[in-house]
Amino acid sequence: MKLSGPARRLSIFIGETDQYHHGPLYHEIVARAKKAGLAGASVFRGIEGFGASSRVHTTRILSLSEDLPLIVIIVDTAEKIDAFLPQLDELIAEGLVIIDEVEVIKYVGRDPEPGDGTGSETAAEPRRHHHLWGRS
Numbered sequence: 072m073k074l075s076g077p078a079r080r081l082s083i084f085i086g087e088t089d090q091y092h093h094g095p096l097y098h099e100i101v102a103r104a105k106k107a108g109l110a111g112a113s114v115f116r117g118i119e120g121f122g123a124s125s126r127v128h129t130t131r132i133l134s135l136s137e138d139l140p141l142i143v144i145i146v147d148t149a150e151k152i153d154a155f156l157p158q159l160d161e162l163i164a165e166g167l168v169i170i171d172e173v174e175v176i177k178y179v180g181r182d183p184e185p186g187d188g189t190g191s192e193t194a195a196e197p198r199r200h201h202h203l204w205g206r207s
Contacts, residue, residue, distance in 0.1 A: 078175040079152040083143040083159065084167040087116065091162055100143050103158050110147040117141065146175060 089096035097114045104112040117140035145152065152170065159168060 075174065075176045077149075078146050078173050079149040080169075080171050080173045081143075081145040081152050081155070082169040082171075083145075083163070084169075085141050085143070085163065086138045086166075087141050088138040089141075089164075089166070096162060097141050097143055099162060100159075103162070104145050104155065107151070107155050107158070109145055109151055109155060112143060112145045115142045115144065146173065 083100060085096055087095075087097075091099040101112045101114060120140035145155070147155075149172075
């Protein structure tokens with residue numbers, strides 16, 4: 072099944088060492104997004120970048136950085152993203168937030184296949200194992 076439609080993407084650019092109450096800021100953002108019931112959040116670690124300070128942060132061996140760039144991306148409806156924004160005002164002291172309109176195509180669920188454990192296979196059919204990402 073495929074679900075699609077308009078949505079809003081929230082991209083939050085912060086540093087790896089940014090903290091909130093002695094814990095990683097990115098972790099607090101993800102935890103609050105989950106608590107707010109947003110569809111999902113992902114954190115990506117950059118290999119090189121610079122921000123307002125113009126200081127380049129990189130993973131290159133000769134200039135290892137302890138403060139690599141991170142981006143937290145959250146996608147949900149415009150209403151849910153807008154409702155979440157006040158939380159960022161409390162959390163982010165320095166960073167960049169980008170909001171843009173996006174079109175989402177989300178693939179969800181699959182039709183049961185023979186051998187998927189539903190008991191629909193016959194004795195003559197071998198049992199096949201499939202890994203469905205996102206399911207345990």
